[in-house]
Amino acid sequence: MENYGLSKLDWLEEFFALPNGIPCPDTFRRVFERINPKVFERCFQRWVQSMVEAFGAQVILIDGKNVRGS
Structure with missing residues (x-):
């Protein structure tokens, strides 16, 4: 996901404020761990x-x- 985000950063910034860039893999993992399946x-x-x-x-x-x- 991080690689995709990095490759599409300009496009993603049209929808989201990303002042610190694309989140790291650990951040994605923590978010997905909190999702109730x-x-x-x-x-x-x-x-x-x-x-x-x-x-x-x-x-x-x-x-x-x-x-x-x-």
């Missing part, structure tokens, strides 16, 4: 359901293979 699962399922309702899709491709023609 059951609550995250419920939120994720609600988000996916909202996408299905909004776009009428039964399957939402998230890995990019369809875009690349794989």
